[in-house]
Amino acid sequence: MTYSQQVKNELCHGKFSCENCQKAFVYGMLLTSRGVSNKSFTVNTENKLVADFLAENIIDLTGSIVTVQHPDFREKNKRPIYTVSLENTNDIENILKLYDKKAVLDKTSINWSMIRNICCQNSFLRGTYLSCGAMSNPEKEYHLEFCLSNESVCDDILDLLYNVDLDFRKATRGKNFIAYVKESQQIEDTLTYLGAIRSSMELMNLKIVKEIRNTANRRTNCETANIEKTVNAAVTQIRKIEYLLETKGLDFLPIELQEAAKLRLNNPDASLSELCELSPQKISRSGFNHRIKKLCTISDELRNEK
Numbered sequence: 001m002t003y004s005q006q007v008k009n010e011l012c013h014g015k016f017s018c019e020n021c022q023k024a025f026v027y028g029m030l031l032t033s034r035g036v037s038n039k040s041f042t043v044n045t046e047n048k049l050v051a052d053f054l055a056e057n058i059i060d061l062t063g064s065i066v067t068v069q070h071p072d073f074r075e076k077n078k079r080p081i082y083t084v085s086l087e088n089t090n091d092i093e094n095i096l097k098l099y100d101k102k103a104v105l106d107k108t109s110i111n112w113s114m115i116r117n118i119c120c121q122n123s124f125l126r127g128t129y130l131s132c133g134a135m136s137n138p139e140k141e142y143h144l145e146f147c148l149s150n151e152s153v154c155d156d157i158l159d160l161l162y163n164v165d166l167d168f169r170k171a172t173r174g175k176n177f178i179a180y181v182k183e184s185q186q187i188e189d190t191l192t193y194l195g196a197i198r199s200s201m202e203l204m205n206l207k208i209v210k211e212i213r214n215t216a217n218r219r220t221n222c223e224t225a226n227i228e229k230t231v232n233a234a235v236t237q238i239r240k241i242e243y244l245l246e247t248k249g250l251d252f253l254p255i256e257l258q259e260a261a262k263l264r265l266n267n268p269d270a271s272l273s274e275l276c277e278l279s280p281q282k283i284s285r286s287g288f289n290h291r292i293k294k295l296c297t298i299s300d301e302l303r304n305e306k
C-alpha cells in the first residue's frame with residue numbers, strides 16, 4: 001500500500017463533528033469528482049475504503065440504493081478502479097436535493113452556504129482530499145496536493161487552507177490546477193488538520209530518523225577526512241625519514257631522533273598521539289611532533305644540498 005493510500009484509509013474513519021459535517025464531507029467529494037450529472041451518478045476511486053465510505057455516507061444521508069463496483073483484477077495492466085454509483089433517477093434526484101442542485105452540478109465554484117461552520121469546512125476539505133488529493137512517499141519526497149479541474153475552486157480551496165494556517169501554493173499541470181505544499185512541517189499540519197493523526201505522527205518519526213541518519217553520515221564523513229589527513233601526513237613523514245636514513249644512516253642522528261624515526265617507520269598507521277603512547281619515555285605530543293618535524297627538516301635539507 002502506498003503512503004497516499006494509507007492516509008486516505010485513515011481519513012475513512014472517525015466521526016463528524018456536527019449534523020451538517022457529513023453533508024459537507026459528501027459535498028467535497030462530489031464537487032471535485034467527475035461523473036455526477038442530472039441523469040447519472042458515478043464516482044470513481046482507486047481506494048476501496050474511500051468507495052465504501054462514500055457509499056455509506058450517501059446511504060446514511062438519503063436512504064438511496066448505492067452500488068460499489070469492484071475492479072476486474074484479472075486486468076493486471078489497468079489501475080484498479082472502484083465505482084460508486086446510483087442507478088435510480090429518484091435516488092440521484094434525492095442526493096442532489098440535499099444540496100442546492102447547482103452546487104453539486106456546477107463545478108466552477110464552492111457554495112459557501114454549505115460550509116459555514118469551521119467544522120464543516122474541515123469535513124469538506126477531508127472529502128475533497130479523498131477525491132482529488134495525493135501525497136508522495138515521504139521517504140523520497142515531501143509533496144502533498146489537491147488536483148482540481150477548475151481554477152476558481154482551486155483558489156477557494158487555497159483560501160480555506162490559508163484560513164487554518166496551511167500555506168499551499170498553486171501550479172498548473174496540463175489542464176488541471178494544483179494546490180500543493182512541499183515542506184514536511186506543512187504536510188504534517190495538513191494531515192493532522194484533515195484527521196490523519198497517525199500518518200502525521202509517522203511522518204514526524206520518519207523525519208527524526210532521517211535527521212539522525214544525516215548527522216551520523218556527516219560525522220562519518222568528518223572522521224574519514226581526519227583519518228585521511230593523518231594517513232597522508234604519515235606517508236610524507238615516512239618518505240622523508242626513509243630518505244634521511246638511506247642518505248646518512250641511523251647513527252647520524254642523536255639518540256632521541258633515532259627513537260622517533262624508528263617509532264614512525266615501525267608504525268606507519270599510527271597517529272601522532274598513538275606514537276607518543278608507544279614511545280618508551282611517554283613523551284608529550286608536542287615534544288614528539290617537534291622531533292618528527294626536525295627529522296623532516298633534516299631530510300629536506302639533505303635533498304636540497306643534492
Ligand SMILES: [Zn+2]
Pocket residue numbers: 017018019020021117118119120121123
Ligand atoms: Zn460541521
